[in-house]
Amino acid sequence: MINFSDLVFIFRFLPVFLIAFYVTPVKYRTWTLLIGSLVFYGVGDLRMLPVLVGAVVVNYLFAGTMTLHKKGLLFFIVAIDALMLAEFKFLGHVVDSSLMPIGISFFTFKMIAFQADLYNGQIKEKPTFRDTAAYFCMFPQVVSGPIMRYSDYEKNELLQEELEGVEMLSLDDKEEKSPFIKTLERLEDGFSYFAVGLGMKVLIADHLAMLWKEVGTIGYESISTMLAWLGAYAYTMELFFDFWGYSLMAAGIGVMIGFPFIVNFDHPYGSFSISEFYRRWHATLGSWFRDYVYIPLGGSRKGTFRTILNLFVVWIITGIWHGTTANFILWGMILFLVIVIEKYLVFAKLPKFLGKVIGKINVLVIIPLTWVIFAISDFNLLITYFKRLFPFFGEGTSVNQGDFMKNVSIYWYLLAVGFILMIPAVYKFWDAHRKHPLSKIFLFILFWVSVYSLSNAAGNPFMYFSF
Amino acid sequence: MKWLRSCPLLVGTAVTTIILSVLAHSLDTTVYADAREGFDPGTAPYFSLVFKGARDGLYPWSQVPPVDMQEIGAVAEASVDSSFDSTTNEELSVSGNDISGNDISGNDISGNDVSGNDADRTYEFTEVDPDYFCDALFIGDSRTVGLSEYCQELDERATFYAKVSLTLYKSLTEPFIKTDEGKISVEQALSEKQYAKIYIMLGLNEIGGGTPESYAEDYMAVIDRIRELQPDAIIYIQGIMHVTENKSENDKHFNNANINSRNEALSQLADNKTIFYIDMNEAVDDENGNLLADLSFDGVHLKAASYDRWYQFLLQHAIVK
Numbered sequence: 130m131i132n133f134s135d136l137v138f139i140f141r142f143l144p145v146f147l148i149a150f151y152v153t154p155v156k157y158r159t160w161t162l163l164i165g166s167l168v169f170y171g172v173g174d175l176r177m178l179p180v181l182v183g184a185v186v187v188n189y190l191f192a193g194t195m196t197l198h199k200k201g202l203l204f205f206i207v208a209i210d211a212l213m214l215a216e217f218k219f220l221g222h223v224v225d226s227s228l229m230p231i232g233i234s235f236f237t238f239k240m241i242a243f244q245a246d247l248y249n250g251q252i253k254e255k256p257t258f259r260d261t262a263a264y265f266c267m268f269p270q271v272v273s274g275p276i277m278r279y280s281d282y283e284k285n286e287l288l289q290e291e292l293e294g295v296e297m298l299s300l301d302d303k304e305e306k307s308p309f310i311k312t313l314e315r316l317e318d319g320f321s322y323f324a325v326g327l328g329m330k331v332l333i334a335d336h337l338a339m340l341w342k343e344v345g346t347i348g349y350e351s352i353s354t355m356l357a358w359l360g361a362y363a364y365t366m367e368l369f370f371d372f373w374g375y376s377l378m379a380a381g382i383g384v385m386i387g388f389p390f391i392v393n394f395d396h397p398y399g400s401f402s403i404s405e406f407y408r409r410w411h412a413t414l415g416s417w418f419r420d421y422v423y424i425p426l427g428g429s430r431k432g433t434f435r436t437i438l439n440l441f442v443v444w445i446i447t448g449i450w451h452g453t454t455a456n457f458i459l460w461g462m463i464l465f466l467v468i469v470i471e472k473y474l475v476f477a478k479l480p481k482f483l484g485k486v487i488g489k490i491n492v493l494v495i496i497p498l499t500w501v502i503f504a505i506s507d508f509n510l511l512i513t514y515f516k517r518l519f520p521f522f523g524e525g526t527s528v529n530q531g532d533f534m535k536n537v538s539i540y541w542y543l544l545a546v547g548f549i550l551m552i553p554a555v556y557k558f559w560d561a562h563r564k565h566p567l568s569k570i571f572l573f574i575l576f577w578v579s580v581y582s583l584s585n586a587a588g589n590p591f592m593y594f595s596f
Numbered sequence: 597m598k599w600l601r602s603c604p605l606l607v608g609t610a611v612t613t614i615i616l617s618v619l620a621h622s623l624d625t626t627v628y629a630d631a632r633e634g635f636d637p638g639t640a641p642y643f644s645l646v647f648k649g650a651r652d653g654l655y656p657w658s659q660v661p662p663v664d665m666q667e668i669g670a671v672a673e674a675s676v677d678s679s680f681d682s683t684t685n686e687e688l689s690v691s692g693n694d695i696s697g698n699d700i701s702g703n704d705i706s707g708n709d710v711s712g713n714d715a716d717r718t719y720e721f722t723e724v725d726p727d728y729f730c731d732a733l734f735i736g737d738s739r740t741v742g743l744s745e746y747c748q749e750l751d752e753r754a755t756f757y758a759k760v761s762l763t764l765y766k767s768l769t770e771p772f773i774k775t776d777e778g779k780i781s782v783e784q785a786l787s788e789k790q791y792a793k794i795y796i797m798l799g800l801n802e803i804g805g806g807t808p809e810s811y812a813e814d815y816m817a818v819i820d821r822i823r824e825l826q827p828d829a830i831i832y833i834q835g836i837m838h839v840t841e842n843k844s845e846n847d848k849h850f851n852n853a854n855i856n857s858r859n860e861a862l863s864q865l866a867d868n869k870t871i872f873y874i875d876m877n878e879a880v881d882d883e884n885g886n887l888l889a890d891l892s893f894d895g896v897h898l899k900a901a902s903y904d905r906w907y908q909f910l911l912q913h914a915i916v917k
Contacts, residue, residue, distance in 0.1 A: 140613065140641040310602050317603035324605070348899030351746070527746050527900040535745075569605050576609060584644035585651050 131173025131231060131272060133323075133378040134330050136583050142169065143382070146268075150386055151312060159259045159288050162267060162386065169268035170231070177230035181266060184213060188240045189261045195247035196255055203248045210240050222453040232272045234450060236265050238417055243279050245421055252279050260288075269382040273375055275393040275413040277383075287387030319385030321563050324576040326377025331579040333547050334371035335586075337363050340540050341504070349505075349513040350526050355533035357517040363540065364504050365497040366547040369398070372411065396553035398496075402476070402488035404468045406496060418443050433473070441465055454506040460499055467495060616643035619656050626660045718868040724914040729754040731792040733829075735782060737762040739837055739897060740797055746900040747907045755791065757782050763802040764811070764818055786825040794822060795910070797834035799858055800896070804849040812861035819871060830915050833866060835859040835875035837906075841886035843895030850896065852886055872915055879909040 130137045146165045153161040171178045191206040214237040221229025243264070246252045256264070256279070264282045265271075306314075344352055344360035352360065376393035384390050397410035407415050423443050429436040448461020471491065476484045498518070505511040516522050537544075549555055562568055600607055620643045624632050631648035649655065732754040734740050740758035744751045759772045771779040796819075799811070806814070819831055836855045838844070844851040859875060866873035880902065882888045887895070891902040898906065 136640045136644060137638075310598060313599055313603040313606070317606050320606055320609075342894065345893040346897045346899070347746075348893060348901055351900030527903070529745050529748075529900065531745070566604075569608075572605055573608050573612075576605075577612065580644075581647045581650070584640060584647035 131169065133375065133382070134327055134335075134579075134583065136580065139327075139580075142172075147316070147385060155287070155290050159263050162288070163259060163263040166263065166266040166268040166271060170266065170271055173272075174231045176227075180213075180217070180230045180233070181236065181271075184210070184236065184240065185262045185265050188244065188265070189258055191244065192247055192261060193255050195244055198248060198250075200248075203244060206244050207241050210237050210244075213237065218449075218453055235274045235276060236271055238276050238414075239265055239270075242276065242417060242421055246279055263288075269379045269386075269388075273372075273379070274411075275376055275379060275391045276417050277388070277391050277413065281389055281391065284389050285387040315387065316385050318563075319381045319383070321568075321572055322377050322381030322384060322390070324381075324572045324579075325559070326374040326379075326381060327579045328575040329370040329374030329377065329550070331374075331582050332575075333543055333550075334367045334369075334374060335582075336543055337367040337370070337540065337547065340536055340543075341367055343536060347532060349510055349517060351528050352517050352525065353528050353530050353532050354517055354520045355530075356536060357514065359533055359536060361497045361501050361518065363544065365500045366544065366551070368500055368503075369394075369551070370547060376411075396551075396556065398492060398551045399553040400488075400492050401485050402471050403464060403491050403495065404471055405488070406492050407464070407468075414447075418447060422446065437469055440468060444468070451503070452506070455508060456502050456506050456511060460502045463495075463499055463502065467491060613641075613643065616646050617641070619643070620645040623656060627654050627656060627658050629660075630654075719872075719915045719917065721872075721874070721913040722916055723912045724916065726750070726753060726911070728911075728914055728916075729793070732795060733791040733793070734758060734795045734797075735762075735767060736795075736797040736834075737801055739800070742897055742900070743903050743906060746898075746903040750907050750910075757785065761801050762798065764798045764815055765802065767796075767798055768818060768821060783821070783825070786822060790826055791829050793830045793832065793915075794826060795832045795834055797836065799836040799862070800850065800855070803836075803854050803858065808857045808861035811858055812865060815862060816865050819865065823870075829870075830917070831871045832915075833862050833871065833873045835862060835873065835877060837898075838877050838881060838885065838887040840889045840892055840895040841882070841884065842889065844886055856885075874910075874913050876906050876909045876913075879905040 130142060132138065146161075146169075149165065150158060150161050167178065167182075170181060187209065188206065191202070191209075194202045195206075214233060217229050217233050221227075243252070243261070247255065260282070264277075264279055267282075270277055340363040341360060344356060344363075347356075349357075373394040376391075380391050380393065391413065393411060393413050395409040395412055397406045400406040400409055409415075423439055426439040426442060427435050428439060444461040444465035445458065446461075447464075448458045451457045451460070471488060475487050479487070501514060501518070502511060505514055517525055559568065563572075620628060624642075624645060628645040628649050630652070631645045631654070635645065635648070646656070649658075654660075726749050729750055730753045734743065734754055734756045736743075736756075736758045738758075738760040740756065741760055744754075744756040744758060757773055759770075762770070762772075768783040769781050771781045771784075773780050773782065773785050775785075799815075802811070815833070819833070822829070822831060836859055838852045838855055839847070839850055844853075859877075863873040863875070865871060877885070877887075880887055880891055880898065889895075891898055891905070893899055
């Protein structure tokens with residue numbers, strides 16, 4: 130149930146929670162959010178619930194001291210949070226993966242951001258316990274982000290007593306809308322994003338995952354070079370629609386309960402450089418690193434050497450944050466190198482037009498290759514895969530050249546839809562017209578086709594395991 | 597109705613959910629009786645029955661065979677594959693009549709044969725050269741598909757009627773063989789062309805349903821039907837290939853204990869005269885009887901480069917009459 134694309138979540142938890150949330154008087158609504166979130170987390174990972182609760186309590190206790198603006202205290206609590214994250218990552222990696230609490234990477238980053246914002250005065254007063262806890266634990270974000278800032282949490286007028294009734298007086302339309310109609314519109318809008326995200330995740334990502342699995346089943350040493358590239362792009366799309374879809378679902382649920390829409394994916398493949406790509410891919414993580422690592426280290430204000438060093442620190446932490454095996458560090462280091470080359474060579478020395486072309490090639494070719502590194506944690510297998518991508522170092526074994534066309538004939542429509550959706554204008558067009566009746570019909574069909582697909586996968590061990 | 601205009605998508609979804617739930621509840625002993633088998637309401641809403649049914653071609657207005665109506669009480673005990681029982685029974689009765697016919701024709705063939713009284717002769721496995729497979733047919737699921745794709749020498753010679761996720765129950769009747777005139781079933785194909793050797797490896801996809809004994813019985817019905825269409829063919833029942841240790845230990849259905857008990861039952865079907873049982877697992881197993889982990893990525897399928905082991909095994913375990 131800890132997954133948004135789970136029918137139990139969609140048809141049981143979410144409606145029950147939403148009704149409870151709106152039935153609760155504003156004064157106690159934050160508690161409903163907190164309790165609902167703890168239930169959500171507990172159902173997913175009861176054994177690790179105490180870790181989340183413990184981290185919340187410790188961070189709340191320290192939050193009070195942040196307003197004293199003592200640097201030592203900030204360092205101390207950030208060190209505690211970072212150590213907790215590192216320890217569980219280590220346990221999860223070395224001992225047993227079940228020892229890593231779900232979402233720890235995300236709620237810890239929220240906690241660090243929260244403490245730093247209090248220290249900097251970005252958050253004016255120390256929030257109450259219920260707000261702090263609800264912000265850290267809120268179920269739309271606790272598993273995989275987005276890493277929303279507390280300032281966005283505060284924008285939720287449904288949780289603030291003093292703002293109750295204000296919306297009744299504000300006349301943003303010509304005719305006054307009752308709070309009930311506004312609530313329905315809010316739910317509808319959030320659900321629209323949820324349906325789009327669900328479709329991306331279930332219909333595109335989960336099905337393209339089968340192509341990537343097929344590449345593994347054949348064995349990397351035996352795939353044709355064409356299939357190796359197809360696999361790289363299929364995995365690139367799978368990852369994109371999995372995470373973008375998830376982020377849209379998370380943002381949609383957030384909108385349903387009054388939070389602002391949090392943009393986590395801003396059409397990254399429309400970027401013209403890799404540095405731009407990572408401002409638009411998992412944007413809340415990128416801005417977290419910018420605000421709480423890169424800028425505190427001096428950013429780009431302390432000369433070329435320090436800038437490169439700071440970028441190095443950011444990318445090595447990014448690599449380790451994603452996973453502790455060597456391929457993630459290699460992944461981070463390659464991105465660091467390309468970003469440095471872009472910054473000091475491509476954009477600094479080359480004509481603007483040529484820089485744009487090279488930057489675009491980086492996004493469309495180097496990024497998919499880095500995802501292959503991201504995907505394959507075994508180093509020898511990774512080398513094998515790259516030998517098939519670039520077949521200059523000998524032939525593969527038992528290669529069937531027909532493997533490319535076979536997979537294209539099975540997956541072409543998913544690849545085509547994925548490719549079209551990677552064009553920023555397509556989504557933007559829908560977003561602008563999402564309240565149009567045709568859009569509603571489209572969403573209705575999309576949602577139920579997704580549910581159909583999930584129905585035949587959930588609880589059915591034979592669905593994805595057909596041999 | 598202002599509220600309806602403000603959230604048509606939500607209202608539509610809610611109404612659809614209610615309609616589907618009502619359908620699922622009211623038809624769960626008839627149309628969706630099969631879908632309800634093994635369905636855990638804790639893992640998905642009850643209305644998913646409607647979608648599960650739709651995947652198998654069952655809709656709320658579908659006519660259900662009266663058998664199910666009579667046996668509502670017994671439905672709970674039926675196996676996962678109960679939907680196939682009716683077809684299998686038909687095959688059983690048809691082939692039941694034909695078993696005697698086969699016996700007669702078997703005698704006839706041997707009578708006409710040059711070698712004379714071969715009826716009681718049994719054969720031993722010998723090594724053959726690749727051209728042995730020129731008049732061979734392979735029937736199977738994705739594993740056999742892999743064999744055709746990654747064993748060129750065999751693929752150039754033999755015929756393959758294999759399909760991903762093929763089960764025994766659909767092996768003869770599902771039209772999946774592409775011809776110039778459209779898709780035909782194995783049954784149709786076998787009535788048009790004769791093969792000298794027929795290799796079958798099926799059984800993994802359907803391992804979650806029935807018992808080894810019931811499965812062997814159904815398997816024999818399929819073999820009888822093939823025998824009827826191909827009176828002279830040597831039929832090879834291939835034991836189901838194992839899965840890796842890791843897969844075996846973590847899967848309720850797809851584990852080697854289940855595979856071994858099915859293989860044991862299948863091996864009993866051989867008469868060593870015209871029907872032979874071969875088990876290629878010895879070519880791919882580790883010392884504990886699990887598929888060698890290095891040979892497979894997903895624990896179930898051989899990697900492309902590993903199919904040669906299977907092929908070499910077939911070359912060394914052939915029957916020459």
